[in-house]
Amino acid sequence: MKKTVMTLMLALSATLAFADGDMKAMHKGVMAEATSGARAELSTEGNMLMVYLTSHHGEAxxxxxxxxxxTLLNGTEKQAVKLAPSGDNSFMAQGQxxxxxxxxxxxKVTLPGKPAEQFRFTLK
Structure with a gap:
């Protein structure tokens, strides 16, 4: 009986961990997660870069x-882009x-009173 209960508990916790770890892009972008659990989505539609920030659980x-x-990296080319807040949980930059x-x-994201966090992306 103990083994059955333990097996059931392990299976349930693994299922919950998997469901919680699912990162779905909501804005046709690519997702990344910082070590803190904060998540970012980078969208590159048109001549605009958009970044959306959410918690590990999806809250804005x-x-x-x-x-x-x-910072965009293409081989040896490097382009730094300053992002400006644009909406409740997003940043934006326009240009080429x-x-x-x-x-x-x-x-690189620095929230007031907190250390900087980094997110790494590879565009598809």
């Missing part, structure tokens, strides 16, 4: 007072960016 993280910078399939991106 406010971007007011937050500093964010995105070399953001294509295979581009690697490093996002």
């Amino acid at each position: 993280i406010a971007t007011k007072g937050v500093v964010a910078e995105l 960016f070399k953001a294509q399939a295979g581009t690697k991106a490093l996002l």
Whole structure:
């Protein structure tokens, strides 16, 4: 009986952990998670870069007072982009960016009173 209960508990906890770890892009972008559990989605539609911040559980993280910078890496080319808050939990930058399939991106986000967090992306 103890083995059955223990097996059931392990199976249930594994299922919950898997469901909680699912990162679905809500804005046709790519997802990344920082070591703190905060998540970011990077969307590269048109001549605009958008970043959306959420908690590990999907709650919006406010971007007011937050500093964010995105670095795009294409081989030896490097482009630093300052992002401006744009909405409750998003950042935006407009212009000409070399953001294509295979581009690697490093996002640095500093929330007020907290240490900087980093997110790593590879564009598809």
